Amino acid sequence: MELDPLLLSRIQFAFVVSFHAIFPVFTIGLASYIAVLQGLSFKTQNPVWEQLSKFWTQVFAVVFGMGVVSGIVMAFQFGTNWSEFSRLSANFLGPVLSYEVVTAFFLEAAFLGILLFGRGKVPQGIHFLSAVMVATGTFISSFWILSANSWMQTPAGVELRDGLYHVVSWSDAIFNASLWPRFFHMALASFLTGAFVVAGVSAWFILRKRDVEVHRKALSMTLWLLLVIAPAQVVVGDIHGLNTLEHQPIKVAAMEGNWERKTNVPLLLFAIPDQEAEKNHFEIGIPSLASIILAHDPNGEVPGITDVPKDERPPVAIVFWSFRVMVGLGMLMVLFAVIGLALRYKQKYVKSQWFLKGLTYMSFAPFIAVLAGWFVTETGRAPWLIYQQLSHADGVTPSLTGWMALFTLIGYILVYAIVFAAGAYYLMRVIQTGVTQGPEDESEHPEQRAKRPLSAAGASWELEEQQS
Amino acid sequence: MSEPVFDLTFIWAAIIAFGVIMYVLMDGFDLGQGILFPFAPSEESRDVMMNSVAPVWDGNETWLILGGAGLLAAFPLVYTIFLPALYIGVFLMLAGLIFRGVAFEFRFKAKTSKYLWNWAFAGGSIVASFAQGAVVGAYIQGFEVVNDVYVGGAFDWLTPFTVLTGLGMVAGYGLLGSTWLILKSEGETQEFAYRVTKRLLLAVLVVFVAISLYTPFVDEFVSNRWFSGISVIWLLPVLALLCAWRIYSAVQQKRDGTPFVATMGLFIFTYFGLLASKFPYVVPPSITLWDAASAHESQLFLLLGLLFVIPIVLVYTAWTYWVFRGKVKAGHGYH
Numbered sequence: 001m002e003l004d005p006l007l008l009s010r011i012q013f014a015f016v017v018s019f020h021a022i023f024p025v026f027t028i029g030l031a032s033y034i035a036v037l038q039g040l041s042f043k044t045q046n047p048v049w050e051q052l053s054k055f056w057t058q059v060f061a062v063v064f065g066m067g068v069v070s071g072i073v074m075a076f077q078f079g080t081n082w083s084e085f086s087r088l089s090a091n092f093l094g095p096v097l098s099y100e101v102v103t104a105f106f107l108e109a110a111f112l113g114i115l116l117f118g119r120g121k122v123p124q125g126i127h128f129l130s131a132v133m134v135a136t137g138t139f140i141s142s143f144w145i146l147s148a149n150s151w152m153q154t155p156a157g158v159e160l161r162d163g164l165y166h167v168v169s170w171s172d173a174i175f176n177a178s179l180w181p182r183f184f185h186m187a188l189a190s191f192l193t194g195a196f197v198v199a200g201v202s203a204w205f206i207l208r209k210r211d212v213e214v215h216r217k218a219l220s221m222t223l224w225l226l227l228v229i230a231p232a233q234v235v236v237g238d239i240h241g242l243n244t245l246e247h248q249p250i251k252v253a254a255m256e257g258n259w260e261r262k263t264n265v266p267l268l269l270f271a272i273p274d275q276e277a278e279k280n281h282f283e284i285g286i287p288s289l290a291s292i293i294l295a296h297d298p299n300g301e302v303p304g305i306t307d308v309p310k311d312e313r314p315p316v317a318i319v320f321w322s323f324r325v326m327v328g329l330g331m332l333m334v335l336f337a338v339i340g341l342a343l344r345y346k347q348k349y350v351k352s353q354w355f356l357k358g359l360t361y362m363s364f365a366p367f368i369a370v371l372a373g374w375f376v377t378e379t380g381r382a383p384w385l386i387y388q389q390l391s392h393a394d395g396v397t398p399s400l401t402g403w404m405a406l407f408t409l410i411g412y413i414l415v416y417a418i419v420f421a422a423g424a425y426y427l428m429r430v431i432q433t434g435v436t437q438g439p440e441d442e443s444e445h446p447e448q449r450a451k452r453p454l455s456a457a458g459a460s461w462e463l464e465e466q467q468s
Numbered sequence: 469m470s471e472p473v474f475d476l477t478f479i480w481a482a483i484i485a486f487g488v489i490m491y492v493l494m495d496g497f498d499l500g501q502g503i504l505f506p507f508a509p510s511e512e513s514r515d516v517m518m519n520s521v522a523p524v525w526d527g528n529e530t531w532l533i534l535g536g537a538g539l540l541a542a543f544p545l546v547y548t549i550f551l552p553a554l555y556i557g558v559f560l561m562l563a564g565l566i567f568r569g570v571a572f573e574f575r576f577k578a579k580t581s582k583y584l585w586n587w588a589f590a591g592g593s594i595v596a597s598f599a600q601g602a603v604v605g606a607y608i609q610g611f612e613v614v615n616d617v618y619v620g621g622a623f624d625w626l627t628p629f630t631v632l633t634g635l636g637m638v639a640g641y642g643l644l645g646s647t648w649l650i651l652k653s654e655g656e657t658q659e660f661a662y663r664v665t666k667r668l669l670l671a672v673l674v675v676f677v678a679i680s681l682y683t684p685f686v687d688e689f690v691s692n693r694w695f696s697g698i699s700v701i702w703l704l705p706v707l708a709l710l711c712a713w714r715i716y717s718a719v720q721q722k723r724d725g726t727p728f729v730a731t732m733g734l735f736i737f738t739y740f741g742l743l744a745s746k747f748p749y750v751v752p753p754s755i756t757l758w759d760a761a762s763a764h765e766s767q768l769f770l771l772l773g774l775l776f777v778i779p780i781v782l783v784y785t786a787w788t789y790w791v792f793r794g795k796v797k798a799g800h801g802y803h
Contacts, residue, residue, distance in 0.1 A: 065573065068526070069566055069569055069570065071533070072529075072532070072533055072562060072565065072566070073562055073566075075533050075536040075537055076536055076551060076558055076562065078540065078547075079536075079540065079547045079548055079550070079551030079552070080551045080552060080555050080558055080559075083548040083549075083551060083552045083617075083618070084548070084617070086540060086544060086547060086548045087544055087545065087548040087616065087617070090540055090541070090544030090547070090548070090762050090766075091544075091762050091763045091765075091766040092766070093540065094537070094540040094541030094542070094544060094547075094762055094766060094770070095541045095766050095769045095770040097537050097540060097541070098534075098537040098538055098540070098541040098770050098773075098774075099770065099773055100537075101533055101534055101537040102534070102773050102774065102777050105530055105533075105534060105777060105781060106777050106780060106781070108527075108530065110780060110784065164763075166763050166765075167763070167765060167766060167769075170765075170769060397552045397555075397618075398552075398617050398618070398619070399552050399553070399555075399617075399618045399619060399620065399621075399622075400552065400555065401622060404555055404556065404622050407556065407559075408555070408556070408559045411559055411563060412559075415563045415566055415567070419566055419567070419570050422570060422574060423570070426574065426577070459577070
């Protein structure tokens with residue numbers, strides 16, 4: 001069997017980046033939530049906010065730590081597997097990716113330590129400020145990453161000289177056409193992730209009747225938040241889609257499963273796209289709705305996949321179905337937010353077993369939705385690495401052989417399986433430890449504490465020890 | 469070369485060179501704890517060893533990430549030739565660093581599964597150190613490059629020479645680790661550290677001499693640099709050997725801090741010697757730092773941010789080391 005280094009590199013990148021992405025998408029949202037809790041605590045001096053903030057800061061520490069570990073791998077992927085892409089675009093990509101690292105570096109150096117270990121040791125106002133700065137820092141970090149990605153989708157501000165990209169306008173390149181829709185879509189996704197995890201964990205505690213009053217407060221405030229951001233995400237997602245329609249019409253055609261450019265395009269609820277036959281099997285759709293959504297007119301024209309030659313088409317089935325998974329979960333999130341409002345009456349939301357159970361499961365929904373969304377936008381760009389300028393095939397490392405790529409792909413899967421199984425297990429332990437049993441700092445020299453993210457969590461590894 | 473020597477590219481080379489030696493010295497002594505881990509006299513000693521670096525190791529490793537990203541921004545050809553050429557080695561290094569990093573956190577929180585994390589910590593540290601040493605060897609060896617693209621094979625980096633430099637790096641990090649431990653510990657742990665320091669010093673010197681004798685013979689450029697070039701660079705190996713002697717005498721006198729300081733000196737002078745051998749080539753045998761540089765405006769754009777951040781990071785780093793100064797007592801963890 002011939003091993004294809006290109007395909008294996010794409011699978012490897014998809015694997016490591018998906019694995020990495022779930023951590024920051026959660027910490028970005030959670031950092032803002034912690035900042036809000038700190039602010040409430042500072043303002044009202046109600047100990048409940050302090051308890052909640054302490055608990056969620058421990059969760060934050062573990063997830064942030066795992067994000068850093070998986071991020072180290074990402075810093076090298078561009079060179080090991082995509083060296084030609086890196087070489088050609090380094091003049092833009094290098095500084096932008098470095099700024100992401102620099103922001104994270106600065107954040108860790110200056111404020112993360114105070115947030116994680118400064119509780120009770122620095123004035124409350126400074127502690128609150130650190131939480132705000134960490135939250136801001138996570139957004140700045142993601143801004144740079146999304147700028148780099150958006151530039152690959154909608155390249156601008158550069159010209160080719162001697163075969164290499166040179167930046168002619170930093171502002172055009174950084175603030176390229178798809179940056180802001182992508183940024184706000186991602187920012188809301190992070191808030192949704194943070195909010196659904198907080199809601200799910202709070203529901204889990206309420207179901208078990210542990211510290212009900214504390215977690216009811218957390219659940220109540222996240223349900224209000226969800227009521228705003230879940231529908232807002234639908235609007236921003238629509239804007240993002242229209243932006244894609246303008247700049248990457250073939251991606252939208254694949255999302256809609258629309259093969260021929262035409263008017264009155266139905267919104268397909270189900271279909272099995274056939275790349276070879278250039279059509280769908282078993283279509284079920286709502287007449288003209290895709291035209292209405294995309295062109296705000298039933299007679300609106302929607303681009304077709306056959307607008308471009310066969311070798312310039314993305315894998316339609318992956319884009320089509322990932323898009324449906326994302327949108328479906330998004331609708332489910334809106335539904336839960338609305339039900340949460342309906343159950344406000346007589347505080348039914350803390351009594352309804354099925355609602356609380358449902359929320360517990362919904363903790364996973366935003367993660368799946370985020371990954372599905374990235375699958376849409378990344379595979380939807382295929383076969384291009386830099387849209388309509390550089391293909392995957394031209395960006396891959398020339399010296400890479402199939403078995404080298406296979407070796408590291410299997411290697412990363414094994415390493416991640418062991419390490420992150422351990423991490424996820426430990427995270428569960430931290431969560432189960434709960435708010436009231438949070439570890440006190442018994443160290444004789446409290447200032448002499450490790451400044452590492454994970455050491456902020458105090459839960460023990462083994463279950464037995466906790467109970468004895 | 470018609471380019472002026474003191475330009476933006478040169479500033480960037482100085483920044484990257486500074487970052488590399490910062491990383492080597494700082495992550496070196498904490499990787500060293502992992503290298504010494506299997507030989508530690510007791511489990512309490514292992515606790516002390518880990519505790520002596522626990523507060524600082526992840527800060528040390530962030531220099532590696534900054535180095536990776538900084539290379540892509542300032543010297544893309546180094547990034548896009550080294551990483552493909554060292555593909556398998558880079559993976560092994562990352563896997564090693566991940567395992568030891570996670571072991572750091574979870575060993576403290578485990579009891580029955582502790583021995584597993586001990587192995588992860590030692591194995592990860594040794595593999596990562598060896599891979600880094602092999603990178604140094606591969607750099608001395610040079611890379612097969614056509615039109616700015618690496619065209620060699622998957623294992624060009626793995627030769628008897630790079631195995632030697634890999635083992636040398638394991639010994640060298642071990643030495644940094646053992647002298648750091650002398651500074652930070654007492655009792656049986658310190659006795660152990662004094663003991664292994666002598667052996668590790670011998671191993672490092674053997675590799676040091678072997679490389680110094682071997683390199684000028686296989687590399688005409690290096691031999692010209694040393695034997696017909698500027699004679700002032702001979703000061704570097706002399707200073708390195710003086711440091712080695714100082715390590716030995718300080719261990720004999722049972723001094724606390726001097727062995728570690730002298731080991732850092734040994735590393736720094738050897739490092740400068742290495743840079744002096746190859747300058748201005750960053751991807752030997754053909755690519756100079758000016759060939760490998762990114763566009764002027766790209767280097768400038770990032771420099772503005774770095775000039776702001778690096779001083780803050782340095783101050784914070786210094787402060788952390790100050791807070792955690794002094795001996796680590798058994799049973800007093802930072803975890």
